[in-house]
Amino acid sequence: MNLTAKKITTIGMLCAMAMAVNLLISFPIVPAVSFLKYDPKDIIIVMGGFIFGAMPAFIMSVVCAVLEIMFRGGTILDILMNVISTCTFACTAAFVYKRDHTRKGAVIGLALGVILSTVSMLLWNYIVTPIYFQMPREEVAKLLLPGILPFNLLKSGLNAGFTFVFYKAIVKALRKADLVEDSGHETKISAGLIIVAVFLCASIIGIILVW
Numbered sequence: 187m188n189l190t191a192k193k194i195t196t197i198g199m200l201c202a203m204a205m206a207v208n209l210l211i212s213f214p215i216v217p218a219v220s221f222l223k224y225d226p227k228d229i230i231i232v233m234g235g236f237i238f239g240a241m242p243a244f245i246m247s248v249v250c251a252v253l254e255i256m257f258r259g260g261t262i263l264d265i266l267m268n269v270i271s272t273c274t275f276a277c278t279a280a281f282v283y284k285r286d287h288t289r290k291g292a293v294i295g296l297a298l299g300v301i302l303s304t305v306s307m308l309l310w311n312y313i314v315t316p317i318y319f320q321m322p323r324e325e326v327a328k329l330l331l332p333g334i335l336p337f338n339l340l341k342s343g344l345n346a347g348f349t350f351v352f353y354k355a356i357v358k359a360l361r362k363a364d365l366v367e368d369s370g371h372e373t374k375i376s377a378g379l380i381i382v383a384v385f386l387c388a389s390i391i392g393i394i395l396v397w
Contacts, residue, residue: 204230218333235280247272275303
């Protein structure tokens with residue numbers, strides 16, 4: 187299998203994995219905005235971005251957004267919001283990591299992804315949600331801080347934490363299957379950083395359960 191075919195095959199497989207977890211795991215995490223549901227597909231998409239770059243992460247986000255409305259139903263607005271949410275997180279993290287292919291680059295990229303995703307979704311929910319639900323913009327504005335802000339912060343924080351926990355194992359599996367080339371400068375993610383990521387995920391899950 188040549189390099190291009192291998193890359194397309196791997197991206198397709200990652201899209202399938204992202205859709206599988208999307209269909210299996212989807213639930214609200216903030217009572218104030220129960221219409222917003224968490225699903226872990228962005229974890230797979232950002233891993234694809236770490237492996238191949240920001241553009242493949244963008245392609246994966248568009249493909250998954252289209253497939254999601256085919257399976258779950260929805261409108262063009264659902265595609266728009268899905269792509270914006272995923273891209274501000276995954277493409278930002280992938281872009282930074284590709285420029286600084288180190289542990290520090292991964293941490294900075296994911297942190298920036300969390301911040302930009304949270305901020306951008308405040309803006310886009312303020313713009314799109316009144317149109318989508320046919321409700322006054324003032325009512326949506328009241329949901330921004332108590333609902334939409336914590337939802338996106340918890341969602342992207344979980345995705346960042348789980349990316350650290352599972353990235354190394356996923357990449358090793360893809361290399362064993364000869365679907366990903368060895369870059370020759372693999373980022374070493376320390377056990378300490380993985381432990382921090384596990385505690386981060388556990389803390390966020392605890393907050394959601396208490397909520």
